[in-house]
Amino acid sequence: xxxxxxxxxxxxxxxxxxxxxxxxxxxxxxxxxxxxxxxxxxxxxxxxxxxxxxxxxxxxxxxxxxxxxxxxxxxxxxxxxxxxxxxxxxxxxxxxxxxxxxxxxxxxxxxxxxxxxxxxxxxxxxxxxxxxxxxxxxxxxxxxxxxxxxxxxxxxxxxxxxxxxxxxxxxxxxxxxxxxxxxxxxxxxxxxxxxxxxxxxxxxxxxxxxxxxxxxxxxxxxxxxxxxxxxxxxxxxxxxxxxxxxxxxxxx
Amino acid sequence: xxxxxxxxxxxxxxxxxxxxxxxxxxxxxxxxxxxxxxxxxxxxxxxxxxxxxxxxxxxxxxxxxxxxxxxxxxxxxxxxxxxxxxxxxxxxxxxxxxxxxxxxxxxxxxxxxxxxxxxxxxxxxxxxxxxxxxxxxxxxxxxxxxxxxxxxxxxxxxxxxxxxxxxxxxxxxxxxxxxxxxxxxxxxxxxxxxxxxxxxxxxxxxxxxxxxxxxxxxxxxxxxxxxxxxxxxxxxxxxxxxxxxxxxxxxxxxxxxxxxxxxxxxxxxxxxxxxxxxxxxxxxxxxxxxxxxxxxxxxxxxxxxxxxxxxxxxxxxxxxxxxxxxxxxxxxxxx
Numbered sequence: 001x002x003x004x005x006x007x008x009x010x011x012x013x014x015x016x017x018x019x020x021x022x023x024x025x026x027x028x029x030x031x032x033x034x035x036x037x038x039x040x041x042x043x044x045x046x047x048x049x050x051x052x053x054x055x056x057x058x059x060x061x062x063x064x065x066x067x068x069x070x071x072x073x074x075x076x077x078x079x080x081x082x083x084x085x086x087x088x089x090x091x092x093x094x095x096x097x098x099x100x101x102x103x104x105x106x107x108x109x110x111x112x113x114x115x116x117x118x119x120x121x122x123x124x125x126x127x128x129x130x131x132x133x134x135x136x137x138x139x140x141x142x143x144x145x146x147x148x149x150x151x152x153x154x155x156x157x158x159x160x161x162x163x164x165x166x167x168x169x170x171x172x173x174x175x176x177x178x179x180x181x182x183x184x185x186x187x188x189x190x191x192x193x194x195x196x197x198x199x200x201x202x203x204x205x206x207x208x209x210x211x212x213x214x215x216x217x218x219x220x221x222x223x224x225x226x227x228x229x230x231x232x233x234x235x236x237x238x239x240x241x242x243x244x245x246x247x248x249x250x251x252x
Numbered sequence: 253x254x255x256x257x258x259x260x261x262x263x264x265x266x267x268x269x270x271x272x273x274x275x276x277x278x279x280x281x282x283x284x285x286x287x288x289x290x291x292x293x294x295x296x297x298x299x300x301x302x303x304x305x306x307x308x309x310x311x312x313x314x315x316x317x318x319x320x321x322x323x324x325x326x327x328x329x330x331x332x333x334x335x336x337x338x339x340x341x342x343x344x345x346x347x348x349x350x351x352x353x354x355x356x357x358x359x360x361x362x363x364x365x366x367x368x369x370x371x372x373x374x375x376x377x378x379x380x381x382x383x384x385x386x387x388x389x390x391x392x393x394x395x396x397x398x399x400x401x402x403x404x405x406x407x408x409x410x411x412x413x414x415x416x417x418x419x420x421x422x423x424x425x426x427x428x429x430x431x432x433x434x435x436x437x438x439x440x441x442x443x444x445x446x447x448x449x450x451x452x453x454x455x456x457x458x459x460x461x462x463x464x465x466x467x468x469x470x471x472x473x474x475x476x477x478x479x480x481x482x483x484x485x486x487x488x489x490x491x492x493x494x495x496x497x498x499x500x501x502x503x504x505x506x507x508x509x510x511x512x513x514x515x516x517x518x519x520x521x522x523x524x525x526x527x528x529x530x531x532x533x534x535x536x537x538x539x540x541x542x543x544x545x546x547x548x549x550x551x552x553x554x555x556x557x558x559x560x561x562x563x564x565x566x567x568x569x570x571x572x573x574x575x576x577x578x579x580x581x582x583x584x585x586x587x
Binding site: 049051070071072074075076079080081082084086087088089090091092095096099100102103105133134135137138151155 | 253254255256257336337465468469470471472473475476478479480481482483484521525526527528
């Protein structure tokens with residue numbers, strides 16, 4: 001299962017959000033999608049999923065054009081965690097996670113024992129045991145982020161895309177989320193994660209895709225992608241590597 | 253906060269209470285009917301007077317109130333699930349306003365005299381026109397807010413035309429006819445009226461049923477609902493279509509009765525774990541029960557003229573509506 005964007009361009013109301021961007025996410029790797037605000041990260045993700053029409057180029061999921069997939073076919077291939085996190089009703093944690101199995105449900109949305117086991121597994125992996133019957137609106141930001149992650153894990157698809165899963169999380173919880181994503185990749189999933197924290201990305205990701213103004217800057221392992229000169233050009237920040245750690249020391 | 257689901261027990265209790273309320277409607281009235289006579293009549297062994305009271309007057313009236321309440325509350329619950337807003341109701345999309353307008357037009361120009369079926373047919377046509385328009389727009393726009401705004405526009409337009417007709421009403425009789433229709437009532441309904449509307453009720457229930465599982469996924473928001481495999485556009489069309497059919501049929505039977513579609517789902521929600529899919533059936537049952545009881549109050553209230561069902565429903569419903577709105581504001585401020 002691979003996710004592929006080939007020379008993709010997106011134009012919305014005259015604004016060029018993505019220009020000739022090409023990249024590929026392969027199984028077994030945790031890939032970080034990075035770039036300054038407005039670089040086109042979310043657009044790239046939505047284009048990859050077939051949710052955003054392309055003006056040129058193509059997007060493929062597992063060799064098939066993304067836009068030709070039905071929502072159900074797409075859900076069975078990729079678990080997608082969008083940025084919006086607010087739930088409309090105070091449903092129970094277990095039910096929110098069960099929604100990750102929606103595409104597997106029968107005609108009336110009934111879920112079987114396999115689905116229940118997947119939900120149970122996701123609950124445990126995100127340390128949510130004991131929270132099953134809590135309402136999702138009574139949770140802290142960190143707990144809610146874990147519920148959303150568990151929902152994405154529960155679908156057990158071959159690929160996972162998470163758009164800023166660590167937004168508004170403290171460093172400890174951010175580490176937990178990245179560690180979980182990393183273990184998903186080690187287990188063979190293709191994982192693409194949009195991040196803002198460069199040091200976090202450098203520490204966990206196997207590969208970095210760096211976007212700037214809708215264009216691909218580089219796709220490479222962190223050491224090669226996030227060099228001092230690249231970061232100076234793209235982010236206008238001073239950065240240096242100390243062995244395996246990326247340090248940021250201020251604005252240029 | 254713990255969330256629990258009691259939907260099975262709730263449905264059972266509501267079915268029993270509804271049956272009791274409908275039986276009470278048959279027993280209570282100007283001519284009291286003892287339980288024994290009612291039972292005999294229901295199995296076909298009653299005396300002619302009891303037969304007349306039960307089959308031609310009280311039972312059709314109670315059933316009409318029940319079916320209308322179910323249709324409006326079920327539509328409300330479905331719309332709230334789709335729009336993810338507990339204050340949504342059939343009125344929001346302008347469907348009931350359009351249905352009422354078409355009914356009013358047939359009264360105004362005297363089309364009702366052509367056939368007794370004109371009135372129901374017109375209000376269903378009005379509802380279908382509004383829903384058809386909405387379904388057309390729903391498949392093109394992504395935003396639910398746009399859809400609601402279009403509904404508000406349709407509602408205002410229908411309201412303006414309605415006021416114009418009232419303004420220009422040629423004589424007091426037409427005016428009073430139109431007022432009756434706008435206030436909502438199930439008095440003098442026959443079983444034939446219900447039979448005429450029944451295909452639309454059935455079609456509406458099927459459409460809502462097709463959309464039902466997806467409402468649960470929509471709790472996550474549209475983007476995430478689509479991500480877990482829901483065809484959001486299709487759900488939207490089924491809900492809009494089902495709501496149009498149910499509301500049009502309800503207006504054709506009872507005129508404009510408001511607030512049931514907001515209140516019943518709101519009361520049911522905490523008891524079914526706030527799940528929008530599980531809210532549907534108990535909310536519809538509670539809506540039916542509420543209107544049967546409201547109609548009983550309308551009949552029994554010691555007023556010179558009989559109260560209109562819509563007036564009683566609004567007197568009970570509007571304060572609860574305000575309470576929900578204020579409480580929702582407070583909850584949002586907390587977050």
